[in-house]
Amino acid sequence: MLVVYSDRHQLHDPRHDIQGGVPADMVERPERAERILNALQASDTFEVRAEIDHGLEPVVAVHAPGLIAFVREASDSAATGMELFPDTFLHPGVSAGMSLTAVEPTDLTGRLGFWCFDTGTPVRQGTYAAARAAVDVSLTAADLVFDGEKAVYGLCRPPGHHAARSVFGGFCYFNNAAIAAHYLAQRTGGKIAILDIDYHHGNGTQQVFYAREDVLYVSLHADPRRAYPYFSGHSDETGTGPGLGTTVNLPLPAGVSDVEYLNTLDLGLDALTRYAPSVTVVSLGMDTYVHDPLGDFALTTPVYAECARRIAAIASKLVVLQEGGYHLPDLGENVRQFLQGLSGD
Numbered sequence: 001m002l003v004v005y006s007d008r009h010q011l012h013d014p015r016h017d018i019q020g021g022v023p024a025d026m027v028e029r030p031e032r033a034e035r036i037l038n039a040l041q042a043s044d045t046f047e048v049r050a051e052i053d054h055g056l057e058p059v060v061a062v063h064a065p066g067l068i069a070f071v072r073e074a075s076d077s078a079a080t081g082m083e084l085f086p087d088t089f090l091h092p093g094v095s096a097g098m099s100l101t102a103v104e105p106t107d108l109t110g111r112l113g114f115w116c117f118d119t120g121t122p123v124r125q126g127t128y129a130a131a132r133a134a135v136d137v138s139l140t141a142a143d144l145v146f147d148g149e150k151a152v153y154g155l156c157r158p159p160g161h162h163a164a165r166s167v168f169g170g171f172c173y174f175n176n177a178a179i180a181a182h183y184l185a186q187r188t189g190g191k192i193a194i195l196d197i198d199y200h201h202g203n204g205t206q207q208v209f210y211a212r213e214d215v216l217y218v219s220l221h222a223d224p225r226r227a228y229p230y231f232s233g234h235s236d237e238t239g240t241g242p243g244l245g246t247t248v249n250l251p252l253p254a255g256v257s258d259v260e261y262l263n264t265l266d267l268g269l270d271a272l273t274r275y276a277p278s279v280t281v282v283s284l285g286m287d288t289y290v291h292d293p294l295g296d297f298a299l300t301t302p303v304y305a306e307c308a309r310r311i312a313a314i315a316s317k318l319v320v321l322q323e324g325g326y327h328l329p330d331l332g333e334n335v336r337q338f339l340q341g342l343s344g345d
């Protein structure tokens with residue numbers, strides 16, 4: 001299987017995440033991608049390719065130009081070692097009932113609150129370059145599938161599925177999966193599906209395609225009543241307008257077992273089968289793992305191969321993109337199990 005990887009992810013090396021108002025060690029760090037790469041390189045089943053620069057156009061097709069410009073400018077202006085976090089947010093309650101149009105501030109801290117929705121996603125020197133490289137990884141993987149590969153893995157870092165059209169957060173700056181899915185929808189002129197199996201709901205991906213009928217979004221995730229990102233991912237969110245019925249949310253309880261997870265995956269795969277996409281983009285998160293520090297599911301390593309077998313059985317073409325997964329000791333092996341399951345090994 002072909003693997004697309006960029007060492008430019010190392011340019012984004014955040015140290016802190018503010019959780020519950022308290023600085024914590026950042027779990028979304030370069031070692032994640034290195035662990036996955038090492039696990040795949042230990043097997044001769046995988047061939048690693050570099051990313052190809054696709055320019056800014058595919059990013060602008062999904063994200064507000066102001067968001068892209070802000071991440072670039074904030075990265076450029078951050079001093080060495082400095083991490084930029086917002087301290088205020090553009091909360092809708094502030095302007096409720098006044099029909100005000102929010103104006104982007106000129107102050108850097110104010111702009112952070114305008115473009116970012118949480119305190120887990122610091123901007124540093126190198127963040128923009130790494131986030132752009134992750135997009136190019138996803139687009140290069142999409143090209144390879146478009147050109148005939150059955151399944152290609154893009155080792156994206158930073159991840160992407162929490163980044164919405166005009167706001168970033170959740171360790172994500174640009175939405176790699178949404179950009180790849182939109183790009184494939186344009187190139188193929190056909191229907192594209194996104195299957196999101198990260199522990200967290202992919203609020204950004206859902207938003208980008210919520211009103212579109214040409215991209216199906218199916219997500220298995222922790223119930224947002226107890227888990228990040230809290231404000232999206234309920235089962236009654238099913239799309240709007242022409243996109244009504246093309247969003248499928250399958251929230252799950254804490255402690256979900258391998259068998260319960262596979263049964264829910266089958267429901268998601270039924271939706272995919274009915275939709276009959278030409279290409280399926282998988283947002284692959286390994287924070288569903290039993291030992292993951294951010295999750296509360298009870299999935300074990302062998303289930304990832306079984307998930308992949310079931311996905312490969314119904315999807316003819318697959319672009320698999322890395323999202324979360326933070327238990328470093330088993331992260332590489334869990335990804336390897338999934339990818340080998342896709343190949344039927």
Ligand SMILES: [Zn+2]
Pocket residue numbers: 198199200285287323324325
């Ligand atoms: Zn996640």
